[in-house]
Amino acid sequence: MVEFQVFLIFFAPLALVGAVCLFLGVRNRQRARASTEWHSVPGNLLAFEITKGTYKRQTHYYPHLEYEYTVNGARYTSNRISFGYLAYDSEDEAKSDIERRVQRNPTKVYYNPKNPKDAVLITDGTSGSAVLIGIGVMLIALPLLFGFYFLLRR
Numbered sequence: 820m821v822e823f824q825v826f827l828i829f830f831a832p833l834a835l836v837g838a839v840c841l842f843l844g845v846r847n848r849q850r851a852r853a854s855t856e857w858h859s860v861p862g863n864l865l866a867f868e869i870t871k872g873t874y875k876r877q878t879h880y881y882p883h884l885e886y887e888y889t890v891n892g893a894r895y896t897s898n899r900i901s902f903g904y905l906a907y908d909s910e911d912e913a914k915s916d917i918e919r920r921v922q923r924n925p926t927k928v929y930y931n932p933k934n935p936k937d938a939v940l941i942t943d944g945t946s947g948s949a950v951l952i953g954i955g956v957m958l959i960a961l962p963l964l965f966g967f968y969f970l971l972r973r
Contacts, residue, residue, distance in 0.1 A: 826969055830962035837958025844903075844951030851902040854929050854942040862888035862928035862940075864921075865896070869913045879906040880913040884921065888928040890935040897928075897938045903947030 866885040871878060882905055887896045900921070907913035921940045931937035 841955025847902040861925035901941035
């Protein structure tokens with residue numbers, strides 16, 4: 820009985836976090852795939868910067884863009900580059916990848932025809948979606964494996 824309580828207290832939250840990661844990763848991948856069919860309009864880059872972040876002694880560089888575009892006479896601004904997240908190991912890598920994949924002014928903005936506020940600059944899926952899916956699967960699988968182990972021990 821104590822083993823089952825430990826299982827619920829420790830592994831149930833892991834499975835819940837895993838389910839959230841899996842959901843977000845799959846949703847981002849589906850949205851990235853759908854964005855390849857979206858309409859495009861010219862847009863203007865308003866700002867471009869690379870920020871540095873450290874997590875578990877690893878430094879990553881994240882691009883941040885702001886852009887504006889017009890659809891049917893309405894002007895919109897956005898900062899979404901793609902679905903998922905983009906992280907790089909160096910500032911030069913981040914800058915060169917964004918410069919290679921995102922045109923300067925005018926830039927091509929892909930927008931959702933059903934909701935023009937929903938826009939991206941890069942329509943291909945990012946590794947961030949795959950990472951979320953992988954983490955989600957592992958965090959769900961781990962409690963299942965330990966659950967089967969506890970059941971078999973009985």
